[in-house]
Amino acid sequence: MNAPRERNASHPPLLRLDRLSVTYPGRRGVAPVAAVADLSVTVSGGQTVAIVGESGSGKSTTLHALLGLLPREAEVRYRALEIGDDTGLSHAVDDPRELRGRAVGLVPQDPARALDPLVRIERNFAELHRHFLRIGDRAESRRRTIETLQAVGVDRPELRLRQYPHELSGGLRQRILIGLALVGRPRLLLADEPTSNLDTTVQRRVLDLFDTLRTERSLGLLLVTHDLAVAAERADHLLVVRHGRVVESGPVPAVLGDPQDPYTRQLLTSLPSRLPPRPQPKPADPPPVVLEARGLSKSYAGGRGRERTDAVQDVGIRLRRGRSIAIVGESGAGKSTLLRLITGLERPDAGTVLLQGAAQPSRARAGTAFTRRVQLVYQNPASSLNPALRVGRVVAEPLEAHRVGTPASRAERARELIRQVGLPEEVADRRPAQLSGGQQQRVAIARALALEPDVVALDEPVSALDQAVQYELLRLLIGLQERLGIAYLLVSHDLGVVRAMADEVLVMRRGRVAEYGPAGEVFDRPASPYTRSLLDAVPPLALPRPSPLGPPPVSSPPASSPSERTALS
Structure with a gap:
C-alpha cells in the first residue's frame, strides 16, 4: 500500500482534543442519544488525520463540536481542548466558538449549500475580511481576495469575483470554500467530505491543493471522509469510528495493512472494487x-x-x-x-x-x-x-x-x-x-x-x-x-x-x-x-484487482493491541 509516512515528527501539535462526548437529550421518554463518546484526536502542523466511518458514526458531529456549531440542546463535554500557536505553545480553549476562522478554518461538505446562490463570490470574501481582519476598504479586500483565489488555484480570479456560485463548476466551488476557510489565516483546517461529489480528476486536484497548503504553510488537516481509498492515499494517521466511538486508531499503513477491529476489516472488504468481476460476455449469440x-x-x-x-x-x-x-x-x-x-x-x-x-x-x-x-x-x-x-x-x-x-x-x-x-x-x-x-x-x-x-x-x-x-x-x-x-x-x-x-x-x-x-x-x-x-x-x-470476498460479519472486537496503533472496544 502506497500510504504516506507520518509527517508530524518535527511539528508541535496544533490540536489536542481529549475524550470528546456529545449527547442529545431524548424526547417523550426516549433515552438520550450519545452521538460521540470519548473521542480523542491530535493533529500536528503539516499532518493529515482522517476520520472514517459510516453515516451516523459521529464524524461530522466531531468537527462541528470543535467549532461550537452544534445545536443548543447538544450536551458537549471534553477533558481537554488545546490549540497550538505559532511559537509551538498550546493553549486551553474555553469557548470553541473563539476558534472559528482565525485558529481553525472549516471546509463544509456541500459547496452548493454552503455558498449563497444570490451572492457573488467577491461579497462572500468581503464579509469575512470585515469580520476577521477588520478590512472595510473594498480595493484592499478585492486585492486580498484575488491573492487567495490564486493561492487555491482558481483560474481567472478577476472574472470569478463577479460570478455567482451556480456559474462555477463543482471543483471551482470547492476551491472557493477552501479559500474562504483560509481568510482568517488559520493553522488548522477541518474538511468535511470535501470530495464526495467530485469526479476523479477534480478530486485529485482538490486533494493536491490540501497537500500543497499543508506543506507550504505547515497547516494541519483533519479530514472527514467515508471514502477509505482517499484516506489511505492522503492521510498520515487514521481514526476509524463507529457509533460515535473510535474502534481503531494509528498510522495509515498499520491500520489498513493489519486491521485489528472487525469493523475496519469490513470497511476494507466493502470497497466497490471488492465485488466479483463482471462475467465476460460471449461473442456468439449476444442478447438483443x-x-x-x-x-x-x-x-x-x-x-x-x-x-x-x-x-x-x-x-x-x-x-x-x-x-x-x-x-x-x-x-x-x-x-x-x-x-x-x-x-x-x-x-x-x-x-x-x-x-x-x-x-x-x-x-x-x-x-x-x-x-x-x-x-x-x-x-x-x-x-x-x-x-x-x-x-x-x-x-x-x-x-x-x-x-x-x-x-x-x-x-x-x-x-x-x-x-x-x-x-x-x-x-x-x-x-x-x-x-x-x-x-x-x-x-x-x-x-x-x-x-x-x-x-x-x-x-x-x-x-x-x-x-x-x-x-x-x-x-x-x-x-x-x-x-x-x-x-x-x-x-x-x-x-x-x-x-x-x-x-x-x-x-x-x-x-x-x-x-x-x-x-x-x-x-x-x-x-x-x-x-x-x-x-x-x-x-x-x-481500483485493485477485484476479489470475490464479501464483507465479514462484525463481531465483538479483539482486545486492544499494544503498539503505536490502537484497536479500541
Missing part, C-alpha cells in the same frame, strides 16, 4: 438490443453574449438486455445531459432514441409507453421521494400514473417490491424521512421497478452514501439485473463503482465520445490519453 441512441446532440444558448455551449455532440450507444453501460467523464463532460436526452427528460437538437428498434418522439414522453419501459433512479433519494406520502404509496406512484391495477393490487405490488429490494414489509407504512439514506435509495429502486421496465437509468445512485451502504446497494442492483434481465445505463464519477457494474464504458469529454468499449479493455488498456488521466487520478485502493 433494448435501447439505442444514434447521433444525439444538444447545445445551450450562452448567457451574456457568450456563444452556444455544445453539451452533447453526436453520441450513440447500443444497450443490450441484461447488460450495463456506464457513462464517465469530468464535471461538465455531458454525462447527465446525455442521460436526460436518452430518457426523454430533454429534447435533443439532433439524433434518435430507439426502444427495441422503434424510434421514440424527440419530446418529453411522460405517460407514454416509453416511460413504462425506461425508468430513472436519481442521485439524491431524499429529494426524489415525496415526503408527504408513505413508502408504499411512493413505490406505487408509477402504477397509479399509468392506471395499472386496482388500489388493492397496487398496494400488494408495492409491498412485493419493497421485499424485493431487501427491506422489511413494514417499511411500506413509514415515511421517507424515517429511513436512512441507503433505505431511501432502495425505495427509489423499488419504485423504478414497479412497471417492470426494460431499462433503468442510474444517475450517481450511490455517490451520497457511505461505503458499506454503497457496497450493499451495488450487490442489490447486480442481483436484480441477474434475476430480472434489466439493462442499466449508469452515470457515475466513481470508477470503482463503474468497474463493479459496467459491461461497457462510454468516456465523455466536452460533450464528445473520447472512448467507448468493453469495460475490461477501457480499464486495463485505455486507448485515449484522457481515459488514462481519469484512471491515474483514482486512489490506488479504489
Whole structure:
C-alpha cells in the first residue's frame, strides 16, 4: 500500500482534543442519544488525520463540536481542548466558538449549500475580511481576495469575483470554500467530505491543493471522509469510528495493512472494487438490443453574449438486455445531459432514441409507453421521494400514473417490491424521512421497478452514501439485473463503482465520445490519453484487482493491541 509516512515528527501539535462526548437529550421518554463518546484526536502542523466511518458514526458531529456549531440542546463535554500557536505553545480553549476562522478554518461538505446562490463570490470574501481582519476598504479586500483565489488555484480570479456560485463548476466551488476557510489565516483546517461529489480528476486536484497548503504553510488537516481509498492515499494517521466511538486508531499503513477491529476489516472488504468481476460476455449469440441512441446532440444558448455551449455532440450507444453501460467523464463532460436526452427528460437538437428498434418522439414522453419501459433512479433519494406520502404509496406512484391495477393490487405490488429490494414489509407504512439514506435509495429502486421496465437509468445512485451502504446497494442492483434481465445505463464519477457494474464504458469529454468499449479493455488498456488521466487520478485502493470476498460479519472486537496503533472496544 502506497500510504504516506507520518509527517508530524518535527511539528508541535496544533490540536489536542481529549475524550470528546456529545449527547442529545431524548424526547417523550426516549433515552438520550450519545452521538460521540470519548473521542480523542491530535493533529500536528503539516499532518493529515482522517476520520472514517459510516453515516451516523459521529464524524461530522466531531468537527462541528470543535467549532461550537452544534445545536443548543447538544450536551458537549471534553477533558481537554488545546490549540497550538505559532511559537509551538498550546493553549486551553474555553469557548470553541473563539476558534472559528482565525485558529481553525472549516471546509463544509456541500459547496452548493454552503455558498449563497444570490451572492457573488467577491461579497462572500468581503464579509469575512470585515469580520476577521477588520478590512472595510473594498480595493484592499478585492486585492486580498484575488491573492487567495490564486493561492487555491482558481483560474481567472478577476472574472470569478463577479460570478455567482451556480456559474462555477463543482471543483471551482470547492476551491472557493477552501479559500474562504483560509481568510482568517488559520493553522488548522477541518474538511468535511470535501470530495464526495467530485469526479476523479477534480478530486485529485482538490486533494493536491490540501497537500500543497499543508506543506507550504505547515497547516494541519483533519479530514472527514467515508471514502477509505482517499484516506489511505492522503492521510498520515487514521481514526476509524463507529457509533460515535473510535474502534481503531494509528498510522495509515498499520491500520489498513493489519486491521485489528472487525469493523475496519469490513470497511476494507466493502470497497466497490471488492465485488466479483463482471462475467465476460460471449461473442456468439449476444442478447438483443433494448435501447439505442444514434447521433444525439444538444447545445445551450450562452448567457451574456457568450456563444452556444455544445453539451452533447453526436453520441450513440447500443444497450443490450441484461447488460450495463456506464457513462464517465469530468464535471461538465455531458454525462447527465446525455442521460436526460436518452430518457426523454430533454429534447435533443439532433439524433434518435430507439426502444427495441422503434424510434421514440424527440419530446418529453411522460405517460407514454416509453416511460413504462425506461425508468430513472436519481442521485439524491431524499429529494426524489415525496415526503408527504408513505413508502408504499411512493413505490406505487408509477402504477397509479399509468392506471395499472386496482388500489388493492397496487398496494400488494408495492409491498412485493419493497421485499424485493431487501427491506422489511413494514417499511411500506413509514415515511421517507424515517429511513436512512441507503433505505431511501432502495425505495427509489423499488419504485423504478414497479412497471417492470426494460431499462433503468442510474444517475450517481450511490455517490451520497457511505461505503458499506454503497457496497450493499451495488450487490442489490447486480442481483436484480441477474434475476430480472434489466439493462442499466449508469452515470457515475466513481470508477470503482463503474468497474463493479459496467459491461461497457462510454468516456465523455466536452460533450464528445473520447472512448467507448468493453469495460475490461477501457480499464486495463485505455486507448485515449484522457481515459488514462481519469484512471491515474483514482486512489490506488479504489481500483485493485477485484476479489470475490464479501464483507465479514462484525463481531465483538479483539482486545486492544499494544503498539503505536490502537484497536479500541
